[in-house]
Amino acid sequence: MSSFTSQVLLSTETLTLRDVHCSGTCRHRSAEECAASTQLVFPYRGLYLRHVASDQTVADANHVLFFNAQQGYQVSHPLDGGDACLSLDVSPALLAELAPTAWVHAGEGTVFRAQSQRIDARAQALVALLRHSLDHGDIEPLEAEALTLTLVCRSLGPRTSRAPTSTHARRRLADRVKMLLASDLSRRWTLAEIGAEIGSSPVYLTQVFKQVEGVPLYRYQLQLRLARALDLLGKVEDLSALAAELGFSSHSHFANAFRQAYGRSPTEFRQASRPA
Secondary structure: OOOEEEEEEEEOOOEEEEEEEEOOOOOOOOOOEOEOOOEEEEEEEEOEEEEEOOEEEEEOOOEEEEEOEOOOEEEEOOOOOOEEEEEEEEOHHHHHHHOOHHHEOOOOOOOEOOOEEEOOHHHHHHHHHHHHHHHHOOOOHHHHHHHHHHHHHHHHOOOOOEOOOOOHHHHHHHHHHHHHHHHOOOOOOOHHHHHHHHOOOHHHHHHHHHHHHOOOHHHHHHHHHHHHHHHHOOOOOOHHHHHHHOOOOOHHHHHHHHHHHHOOOHHHHHHHHOOO
16 A cells, blocks of 8 residues: 655635645555545645546646545555645635636535646645745744635636546546646656657657647646746755756756746745745
8 A cells, every 4th residue: 555644734714724745656546535525635646547437647746636524535656756746625615706607516515526626836836835934834824714715726726727628538538638748857858759759640659749738738738847847956956956856857947937927037936935
């Protein structure tokens, strides 16, 4: 069985935020389990698959996942390295207020229709800021609550999230591409190489991925790399080495992409997330 740890970062009357780590040593589906209350889960490292009945969702740093209360699910890890997530439990009344009506089933309680939604770079930055600030203990609960609710609103906002679309077969094809990209973030893939690995023509592959995820394949990979950078910034000093590790052609390429996505340089972000 995979080792599993959960650390409470913030607990108030309104919400509970946990940092959850799983070693991912078990490649096969786990035993079925369910959440006691509906949770929003933000992966920030690694990748896993979440299975609800016959439906499958890739959990990576480009998505928020919805774990509905009392809904059975299983988890599997197709790649080495395990995963880490921020898990958010919001009070039922507040969640009902925040969740778009079209996203949930009618009836008692808040039950999301989809397993996941894609999030944007600014939501990823909020995940990192919350985690680093709460780890360092240099943020007041009121500010942390406000940032957490901003994260929820941004993740559920129509302009910054997108529900998976298209057919089951096309979603599975896109899932295989996601797993391939996550298996080696530093690799500079070509469309021909991805197509050869997946068994699909480059043209069809790009069309299907854009239809399912709403962004071009190269931008999806870039956002995964930048999310990994957010995770590692507090642990490394050599930004040029980090840029090379994540597959960027140079430090300036990395810094420009980071600033464009998050509105500040890697150095500025690291300074903002560390104690004064």
